[in-house]
Amino acid sequence: MSRTPARGTRARRLAVLAAMVLVTGTTRFLAPDSAIATATTEADYSARVPGCAGLDRLEIPASVMSLPTTGGRVESTAVMTSLVSGETIRYCQVDADIFPVDPAAPDIRMRVDLPYDWNRKAMMFGGGGYNGTIPDLTENVPFGPTGQPAPLARRYATFASDSGHQQSPAAPPSLDGSFGLNDEALNNFAAGDALKKTRDASLFLIRHAYGTKPAEVYFAGGSTGGREALDVAQRWPTAFDGVISAYPAWNNLSEILDLGYLAHVLSRPDAFPGAEKQTLLYNSVMDACDGVDGLRDKVISNPGGCHFDPHTLRCPGGADAGPACLSDPQITAVTAMSSAFRWPYRIASGETGYPGFPFLSGADMRTPFLGFGSSAPADPMPVTSGYGMQYWDQWVKYFLTHDPRYNSLEVNPLDPGQWLGRISYLSTIEDRNNADLGPFARAGGKLILLHGAADELVSPRSTSDYYQRVRDVLGPGPTRAFLRYYVVPGSNHANFGTPAFAASWDSLTALERWVEKGQPPANPIVADANHDRTRPLCEYPDWPRYRAGDPNSASSFLCTR
Known part of the structure; x- marks a missing residue:
């Protein structure tokens, strides 16, 4: 599903687009960021750097979002240098607000990290619990690999929001439900409306920063974020090319x-x-x-x-x-x-x-x-x-x-x-329980579904139930053409504390190959982040049985049922 920008006239316009912003039908020329590269060919896309200064205080028109808002605005921008996955990464950090329709509802606060040497891909992160804070955009995907770079270190543009409310500092992390008193805030969080609003506003900012849209857009989340991952596949089947849903609380009620x-x-x-x-x-x-x-x-x-x-x-x-x-x-x-x-x-x-x-x-x-x-x-x-x-x-x-x-x-x-x-x-x-993911599959979307077998907060039995529902609706063959589901033995919720097996797998690379090259995951191996051992990652309902050999090596196990 990789998309290539048009040649010819469009390519010649890139230098202009890098310093120009269209705001509600009017053209505004921006003072060029001293670090902005002038790109005139497709090959230069990967060397482009974001027009950070040009985004400051930029208005986000309500018209760019498919769900009702009263628009939004960039509140601050800053060029950041951070150590991400052991590598020094330079990026433009953009903080913005999306304004509600109900004046009594809180804003959606969002953040977009725009890396230098952008790879023309974007990653949205889901939240956790009752949300209320913006996820760390420098982190890896749920159950992500300890030895592989996080999306930002891979030069993804990363983005997320607080899902439309701000947690009280006095409340335990992700355990403040007080926003539920407001209907718009409730729908932003529970129904997932903030997901699409954030996605639309973020892609608007990415286009203005780099002069082009992403070639692929991915989503990754666990727990509440896992429910959000399934929600975007259910409600907006063309919005994301690939989705990673880990330990999803899909049937929340x-x-x-x-x-x-x-x-x-x-x-x-x-x-x-x-x-x-x-x-x-x-x-x-x-x-x-x-x-x-x-x-x-x-x-x-x-x-x-x-x-x-x-x-x-x-x-x-x-x-x-x-x-x-x-x-x-x-x-x-x-x-x-x-x-x-x-x-x-x-x-x-x-x-x-x-x-x-x-x-x-x-x-x-x-x-x-x-x-x-x-x-x-x-x-x-x-x-x-x-x-x-x-x-x-x-x-x-x-x-x-x-x-x-x-x-x-x-x-x-x-x-x-x-x-x-x-x-x-x-x-x-x-309860985000629509099991008909046919529209997502027909749009070319791919879904990797993960759960720890020893999860003590969101039941893996529940995720297995949802997976079986999808198979019942679409059939085993069509389901496997776009969905892989893995249950990781010994893993708990989000590798919290000291699980028996702390899952670590490069699901993002697997998803990229599937979406961009048509190569589905084949015989994946999951590592234990806390111990020097690996296991085969078996497609549900298979599980890894020990047969012989080194007990710390995946080669000593056979997926069986």
């Missing part, structure tokens, strides 16, 4: 209902397993299941083959008897977290449940913040409770009830009563 149910269960008397009991559970699962894939290495490669009964850890009589066993309420809580949750009512998105988390399949209990947390849910919600419990609390206060003082534990996901109508409405915004 459905997961929130499960998190609320688990908050209720864990808040019951004697139900919360403390740190010692979480370690007991983790070690017991490992003892029971590590090795069913042919190798004892603290990585459970075949979660489907792991069958562990938490009742084997039951305290005598079922009452709490210390750190060496689980009480009956704790067994109930552990079982609830790893089991599917179904609700007995209908919601507008059509979702009927959430498949639960793989805590009994070897998730690393040494990072409890993402799962159980270190203290039980309560009112007010402790910052030491699990991330998901705090996420639920913010959602109830600001998305559901619009009451910051509301006790989130008073909303019962099994019987929401007066809140059912609002829950059903929010499901149409937050």
